[in-house]
Amino acid sequence: MQFKNEVEAVDALHQSFKNIQAEIGKVVIGQDEIVKSVLIAIFSNGHCLLVGVPGLAKTLLVQTVANVLDLDFNRIQFTPDLMPSDIIGAEILGEDRHFKFIKGPIFSNIILADEINRTPPKTQAALLEAMQEKAVTAAGVTHSLPQPFFVLATQNPIEQEGTYPLPEAQLDRFMFNISLDYPAFADELMIVKNTTSNRTVDLQKIINASEIQYFQKLIRNIPVTDNVLEYAVKLVAKTRPNSEFATAEINNFISWGAGPRASQFLVLGAKCHAAISGKYAPDIEDVQAVAEAILRHRIVRNYRAEAEGLTTEQIIKNLF
Incomplete structure (x- = not known):
């Protein structure tokens, strides 16, 4: 992609985003904010954790996004017996008596890690290593993953039997923790109407992998004023108990706050x-718009907060 300057490039990204959102909206009804967050993560080169009850079109959302962005897509169903080799691949002995590496489903642009908390930590770690390094190692050989590479993991918040919750250090790898709720009544009417008939939708491919990578680089080149940068870093510092910026509420109700990766994601987001x-540069409102999804899974409440029914979302809003 060639543009005269970054202003023209930002205008192109703005228009592409509107086209992508409109195209996805033909299939995924009433989830505009969720789609927006997923696209922000993709253009920021981050990953998402989707938390919601079954049946909220999480798989459909990812398939539709991959289709509209012209990216390869794989879905991995996480189960207690899933092994790391089932994700990254394994070496097998070929007919020529030499070992060769057979790539696993991780070798794709978009990965849906369905119910990631249903698999043991050893298998979770195989996926999270790929998320961080954008590569996997098998038999001492490193294999690069296709670019762009994006993981959308899902968790079911109401079914906890037989699950292995992600530790905080692993949760920190995800840029966003997105909470899905039930659709509004009018949206659900439209969903039922569309999915119980023979209606088919032909989706257009709006952009491709190379254009996404161009926009990812463009995002990093967007300038940020010092006051916005300081606001983002100070917002994260406020979440840390007993720090110089911590409020009384944080000291009383939080046992652990967000780390430096949250500051980086706040600025990129x-x-x-x-x-x-x-817009050609972010302001404080842009930081606040992405803050909840970035901080939600990086703040650990203590027993006092849970006893008083104080949610993480309420604590984050009080920081603004």
Whole structure:
């Protein structure tokens, strides 16, 4: 992609985002904010954790996004007996008596890690290593993953039997923790109407892998003013108990706050949120727009907060 300057490039990203959102909206009804967050993560080169009850079109969302962005897509169903080799691949002995590496489903642009908390930590770690390094190692050989590479993992919040919750250090690998709720009544009417008939939708491919990589680089080149940068870093510092910026509420109700990766994601997310909104630099409102999804899984409440029914979302909003 060639543009005269970054202003023209941001305008192109803004228009592409609107086209992508409109195309996805033909299939995924009433999830505009969820789609927006997923696209921000993709253009920021991050990963998402989707938390919601079954039947909220999580798989359909990812398939539709992959289709519209012209990316390869694989779905991995996480189960207690899933092994790391089932994800990254394994070496087998070929007919020529030499070992050769057979690639696993991780070798794709978009991975849906369905019910990631249903598999033991050893298998979770295989996926999370790929997320961080954008490569996997088998028999001492490193294999690069296709680019762009994006993981969308799902968790079921109401079914906890036989699960292995992700530790905080592994949760920190995800840029966003997105909470899905039930659709509004009017949206559910439309969903039922569309899915109980012979209606078919032909989706257009809006952009491709190379264009996504160009926009990912563009996001990093967007300038940020010092006051916005300081606001983002200070917002994260406020979540840490007994720090110089911590409020009384944080000291009383939080046992552990967010780390530096949250600050990095806040700035990147704010840049992308500004760009898709047609702005050429982020402001404080852009930081606040992405803050909840970035901080939600990085703040650990103590027993006192749970006893008083104080949610993580309420604590984050009080920080603004």
